[in-house]
Amino acid sequence: MTLSQNATTPKASQTTGRIVLGVTGGIAAYKSAILVRRLKEAGFDVRVVMTQGAQAFITPLTFQALSGNAVHTSLLDPAAEAGMGHIELARWADLILIAPASANTVARLAAGMSDDLLATLVLATKAPVWLAPAMNQQMWANALTQRNLQTLTDYGMQMIQPDAGEQACGDVGLGRMPEPEALAAQVADYFQAINSQPLGQxxxxxxxxxxxxxxxxxxxxxEAIDPVRYVSNHSTGKMGFALAEACRDAGAKVTLIAGPVTLPTPQGIERIDISSAQELLAVCLKVVNQGCDIFIATAAVADYRAAEVSPHKIKKAGDELTIQLVKNPDIVATVAQQEKRPFMVGFAAETQHMEQYASSKLVSKKLDMIAVNDVSRSDIGFGSDQNAMTVFFAEHYHLSQQHLDKASKSKIAWQLVECIAKAQSAH
Incomplete structure (x- = not known):
């Protein structure tokens, strides 16, 4: 992430959000006090979490006065633990910003430790985590520090490049925490992007x-009929693969469960290949129950399968052949009923009465969101590199339906990611 060198304090507008500011041990902690003020001026609700080291440089009372909220310092605070305070704080945050992030904190996070409140929040939150490292220039350049930073980046955290200049120890080089105004502007830009920007822009x-x-x-x-024949459909998987890339680019860890397609696996994405609907269901349940935040069902699952699969090729005999079909499991509805239910996104390919069918599926399958496209059109849908969709949200999100005009599937995919993010922030 690169910060503008000419960033100014953002004005309060459409930047409102909930920020957990983590402050760790370092002389740059004094800048964090100014950062709180700048974030408050921009309209953000800020709650501060301090490590023990941070309290050696600046007092919790300073942050309490500036933020207007109690400052959190202890994982084992009896009053907080009575209400699972650290978990509630992790859920409350729209963004966790650690500024300054000391070399010690970076190393502990990279090791997955949870021995204080701040490290525990990082492990327990679904919110984006940003780190603004601040340390001696030699510590910054050390190969171990760079390895730890890369580990955290690989896990989806964002690193804000430190500034170069004279440091408190007298050294000159990279390692200074960026100015509070620049950090506040970066936070404001992020929230404006997800709350104010038109879809797809x-x-x-x-x-x-x-x-x-x-x-x-x-x-x-x-769905096999015999060793050489099967029932299937025209889906190429292009929409699902485009969504996988969009979710990856949005910072998510992505598991792609793919039916028989000829598409290459996108870089940085785990792929699991399946063939039948029953195989798909088994894999989905295993992966979801191991831990999943968002489930997007773009697969075109065959509605029926052969009641009996012949172990040998069926020979041609007579003018007619009767094959008994039985209903396949409803993948998305089954996943939505699981105890560890993720945010559920369904897809529907329809040829008529799209709004009626979409609204019905949204309720009957217990979905959070459904995207519907008209496959009767020859210029979009199966096999095409373009698509157009209408997105419907569950009633409790209080969001209007979104029409996604004809565009490349990669652009439609990013618009859908934005729809998911908006629904999550509205809930």
């Missing part, structure tokens, strides 16, 4: 799904 650099695990199903299923 993002730069694709907003990490609006950072820290979340997204499971996507894509492509058709094949």
């Amino acid at each position: 993002s730069t694709h650099q907003s990490q609006i799904l950072a820290g979340q695990h997204v499971v996507i199903t894509a492509g058709p299923t094949r």
